[in-house]
Amino acid sequence: MESDTASRRVPVSFELYPPRSDAAAIALGRSIDRLADADPSFISVTFGAGGSTRDRSLTVLSYILENTRVEPMAHLTCIGSSAEEANQLVRRFLDAGITSFLALRGDPPTDGSADVGDLRSAAELVQLIHRVQQEREPFTEQPMPGQPRASRLRARPRPERVAVAAFPSGHPDSRGPQQEVDALLAKQVAGANLAITQLFYRADDYLDFVERARAGGVTIDILPGIMPATSAARLRRIAELTGEDAPDDLLIALEIEPTDEGRSEIATEFFASLAADVIAAGAPGLHLYTLNKHEAVLAVTDRLGLRAIPATSQENA
Numbered sequence: 001m002e003s004d005t006a007s008r009r010v011p012v013s014f015e016l017y018p019p020r021s022d023a024a025a026i027a028l029g030r031s032i033d034r035l036a037d038a039d040p041s042f043i044s045v046t047f048g049a050g051g052s053t054r055d056r057s058l059t060v061l062s063y064i065l066e067n068t069r070v071e072p073m074a075h076l077t078c079i080g081s082s083a084e085e086a087n088q089l090v091r092r093f094l095d096a097g098i099t100s101f102l103a104l105r106g107d108p109p110t111d112g113s114a115d116v117g118d119l120r121s122a123a124e125l126v127q128l129i130h131r132v133q134q135e136r137e138p139f140t141e142q143p144m145p146g147q148p149r150a151s152r153l154r155a156r157p158r159p160e161r162v163a164v165a166a167f168p169s170g171h172p173d174s175r176g177p178q179q180e181v182d183a184l185l186a187k188q189v190a191g192a193n194l195a196i197t198q199l200f201y202r203a204d205d206y207l208d209f210v211e212r213a214r215a216g217g218v219t220i221d222i223l224p225g226i227m228p229a230t231s232a233a234r235l236r237r238i239a240e241l242t243g244e245d246a247p248d249d250l251l252i253a254l255e256i257e258p259t260d261e262g263r264s265e266i267a268t269e270f271f272a273s274l275a276a277d278v279i280a281a282g283a284p285g286l287h288l289y290t291l292n293k294h295e296a297v298l299a300v301t302d303r304l305g306l307r308a309i310p311a312t313s314q315e316n317a
Contacts, residue, residue: 011041011285012306013073013223016292018047018056024292029063031294036068038301041285042161044073044102044196054089061098073161074098076129077106078119083128086119090132100161101129102196103187122164123183123190129162130191163194166222168209169244180209181216188220195220196287199227199238201247203277210283224278227289228271228296230254230263267296272303279304 014035019025035043043064047057057074064072074093076086093101103125119125164187167180184195195218200206206224213222229235232254235246250270257263275286286306288297 010279010283010304010306012038012301013041013043013285013287014038014297015044015046015225015287015289016060018045018060019292025059028060028292031290031292032060032064032068034294034298035290036064036070038298038306040070042071042073042100043068044075044163046075047077058093058096058098061093062096065097071100071160072098073100073102073163075102075104076125077104078122078125079106082118086125086128087132090129091136094133094136100163102163102165103129103192104165121183121186123186123192126162126164126187126190126192161194162192163196164192166195166197166209166213168197168200168205178212178216181213181218184213184218185216188218193220195222197222197225198242199225199244199289201244201250201274203274203281206278206283207281221284223285223287224275224283225287225289226271226275226300227291228267228300229291230260230267230296234291264296264299268299268303272300275300275304 016028016032019028032043045057045060045064047054061072061074064070076089078086081089090101103122105120105122105125119128164184166184170180187195197206197209210222227238229238229246232246232251235251235254239245250266253266254263257266279286286301286304288300290297
């Protein structure tokens with residue numbers, strides 16, 4: 001497993017969410033430092049519907065930008081923001097040096113505390129992100145070498161990554177598999193250059209979706225999203241939130257194992273095997289949902305041979 005994946009230099013990325021307390025912020029900073037040692041392509045940071053954790057999200061993104069060499073990616077959602085508010089938020093992130101985004105429609109809070117807003121789809125949000133960047137960096141001219149009176153348009157910077165979500169097992173609001181493909185294609189046409197899937201537990205769910213997407217005209221990379229949870233209780237909670245049920249044999253194995261070490265090994269073996277299967281079939285990378293803990297995701301990357309050696313270790317070798 002290790003030699004096959006490591007030899008391909010498979011890109012890895014991680015997702016975090018903003019801390020809810022000062023103590024959690026300190027712990028998250030330590031986890032970010034450990035995750036950065038894995039040399040990920042980027043680390044994305046969520047924020048709640050209506051921007052309920054917006055300032056804390058920007059704090060985490062700024063920490064990543066200022067204290068690591070990893071590219072930070074800001075989540076943005078349509079829910080709870082008008083187009084003008086979203087415009088200002090994108091500007092705020094760009095002004096802070098954040099140039100990668102994950103554009104999501106978002107799900108309204110179950111208590112109805114956030115308005116739907118006037119951005120109706122992730123594709124509209126993708127277009128807004130590009131439009132804001134164009135407004136901030138208008139076309140300028142630059143002289144042409146050797147031609148004193150000639151000039152040409154200077155290349156205008158674009159957001160590094162504008163990613164969107166994909167749903168291998170179907171979005172709860174979807175009318176069928178083809179609608180999922182059509183929705184992803186619309187996001188690509190709007191300017192998305194990367195897709196990240198919701199978590200899944202069966203390699204065929206991801207692979208079948210990618211096959212349908214390619215047949216439907218989607219050409220952007222589709223990263224498999226995997227959440228290596230280490231307890232049956234956590235997996236059941238994830239199922240409540242996402243509608244994606246974990247396999248019964250995994251749940252049973254975790255329930256009957258009496259030790260934390262044993263449960264960690266069971267989860268690592270399952271999720272590393274799942275990741276290896278999709279990577280072997282051609283997945284362009286691996287996106288790991290961390291639950292703000294570094295241990296489980298790094299156990300998976302270690303098992304796959306994907307983790308980089310920290311610079312301090314290289315210097316002491």
